Amino acid sequence: MIYGPTVLFALGEGAVIPLIPVLATNLGADLATAGLVASALVVGQLCGNFPAGWLVMRLGERLTMAIAGTAALFGVLGLVFAPNVGLLSASVFLIGMCAAAFALARHAFMTAKVPFSFRARALALLGGSFRLGMFIGPFLAAGLLSLTGTGTSAAWCFAVCLVASVLLVLLGPDPEQQIEEELRNERAGQTGLLQPLADTGEAVTGSISLPTSPVIGNSNNTRRGGSDEDRAAREGVFRTMATHRKVLARLGVAAASLSAVRSARQVVLPLWGLSIGLDPQSIALVIGISGAIDFALFYASGQVMDRFGRLWAVLPAMLLMGAGFLALALTHDSADASMWFAMFAAVIGVGNGLSSGILMTLGADVAPQDNPAAFLSSWRTLNDAGGALAPVVFSALAAVSTLSIATGAMGAIALLGAFGFWRWVPMFVRRVPGPSDPTS
Numbered sequence: 037m038i039y040g041p042t043v044l045f046a047l048g049e050g051a052v053i054p055l056i057p058v059l060a061t062n063l064g065a066d067l068a069t070a071g072l073v074a075s076a077l078v079v080g081q082l083c084g085n086f087p088a089g090w091l092v093m094r095l096g097e098r099l100t101m102a103i104a105g106t107a108a109l110f111g112v113l114g115l116v117f118a119p120n121v122g123l124l125s126a127s128v129f130l131i132g133m134c135a136a137a138f139a140l141a142r143h144a145f146m147t148a149k150v151p152f153s154f155r156a157r158a159l160a161l162l163g164g165s166f167r168l169g170m171f172i173g174p175f176l177a178a179g180l181l182s183l184t185g186t187g188t189s190a191a192w193c194f195a196v197c198l199v200a201s202v203l204l205v206l207l208g209p210d211p212e213q214q215i216e217e218e219l220r221n222e223r224a225g226q227t228g229l230l231q232p233l234a235d236t237g238e239a240v241t242g243s244i245s246l247p248t249s250p251v252i253g254n255s256n257n258t259r260r261g262g263s264d265e266d267r268a269a270r271e272g273v274f275r276t277m278a279t280h281r282k283v284l285a286r287l288g289v290a291a292a293s294l295s296a297v298r299s300a301r302q303v304v305l306p307l308w309g310l311s312i313g314l315d316p317q318s319i320a321l322v323i324g325i326s327g328a329i330d331f332a333l334f335y336a337s338g339q340v341m342d343r344f345g346r347l348w349a350v351l352p353a354m355l356l357m358g359a360g361f362l363a364l365a366l367t368h369d370s371a372d373a374s375m376w377f378a379m380f381a382a383v384i385g386v387g388n389g390l391s392s393g394i395l396m397t398l399g400a401d402v403a404p405q406d407n408p409a410a411f412l413s414s415w416r417t418l419n420d421a422g423g424a425l426a427p428v429v430f431s432a433l434a435a436v437s438t439l440s441i442a443t444g445a446m447g448a449i450a451l452l453g454a455f456g457f458w459r460w461v462p463m464f465v466r467r468v469p470g471p472s473d474p475t476s
Contacts, residue, residue: 038146038158039165040208041101041201045108045138046166048197049131050173051180051190052115053077056128059188065121076125078424080132082417088137089413097145097409098205101138105202108134112198115191139166140416144409147400153342155400156349160338160393167331167392276410283402284414287460291395291415292422293453294350297357298388299423300430300446305381308364311439312373322378326385333389340390341397346465350394350457356387358450365444395419401465 056077060070091100111134114127142162150158177190277284305326309319340349360383367376399415400408426446433442 039161041105041138041204042142042162042165043169044197044201044204045105045135046169047173047176048169048194049135050170051177051197052112052131052173052194053170054174055177055181055190056115059115059118059191060121060124063118063121063124069121073121073125073128076128077132077135078420080129080134081136082132082420082424083129084133084136085140085413085417085420087133088140089409091137092141092144092409093407097141100141101205102202104134104137104141105198105205108138109195109198112191112195115194116188136416136420140409140412143396143399143416144412146396147403147408147412148405150400152401156341156346156393156397157335157338159396159400160334160341163393163396164331164334167334171327171331276404276407277414280402280404280411280414283460283464284418286456287398287402287464288415288418290453290456290460291398292418293449293456294354294391294395295419295422296426296429297354297361297446297450297453298391300361300426300449301357301384301388303427303430304361304364304443304446305377305384307434307439308368308377308443312368312377314374314377318374322381325378326381329382329385330389330392333386334392337390337392337394338397341394346394346398346401347457347461349390350398350461351454353387353389353391353394354450354454354457356390357384358447358454360384360387361443361447361450363447365440365447368440398461398465 053074056074057070060073065073088100088104091103095103108131111127111131114123114130118124118127143159146155146159146162176193180189180193183189305323306319309322314322337349337353360380363383364376364380367373367380370376399412403411403415426449430442430446433445
């Protein structure tokens, strides 16, 4: 119930994303226009975070996920029956908005209900669930294409996944009750846990408070209840964004740099392979190996964050990706350029794998525990903006200079982001001692 709907949604989305340009060209779009139609998905995700936060605050996570999945079905019908490129673009935009709402609702639920002691592992698994769906989806689409010969088969596959996801959300067991029951079973011998007071940094003792304890917060958060929670809901996402502007402008920008580097990876590696003369099959093999390494490490990231702290995962990840891009930028004219390409693509894959779940985990760490959705809508919008801008910046730099300089710039962004994490994570994220820690 926690991860199944995410896998289903990502599986269908991953199946249909590669075929959006194909559907656009079938309607008469040229390559440039087809690219714009595909980019409507990212634009929809950017625009969907704020209304998604509003929905979660008023309707709850479960109902928001059901609404997002149902609305996405109309987008799928648009993909299948769109008579022109305009309606196709609107359908892709709607799917992007629904994807943002679905992801934010699940993120808000995990933030509010999962205890801090295993929050990173839980969110790393959530990120891994999404990556699993996006990894298998294109292969599923390829199989459906070979069987049916039409790109709309992938869209119908997405529709089936959406229906299954919505039914699982609405009719399956309530995961909140499951988590609370498990915590009640555990807390018999786990009294006296330290809980931080977000404003003062002091600790109080007592039994585990369900469902959100133990939690951590940032320096702007306060514990509120009753009428204060109602007031928080009325404030909305924009007031929350203003209240937490310090953490968003500092740690949020560092998080956006990680999102940017991740997004740049998907553009840099294929273009680099083409520029050094590799055939498409070799490029696909190298990128596939890099993606497999990335996927294999997603749970290790959560283990590291829970056991040693957030910096022990995010700093190696950013440094590896930064060093990989910078080193790759120096090998373009080398006699062994193909070997270096494969090696540094693997290094970047390791770095990306170690960062799995870190953006969701940090967002959960600094979000107000009584009203996380409003904050997370701003947090996720910053992350999505970084991911959307990176390919544009890379392409612009490559157009006015060289591919090597543009690739090196992505490495520089990663190193600057590493510095930002090193500077701001200790300020806004405080670790809560577990029952085995001597201070508890």
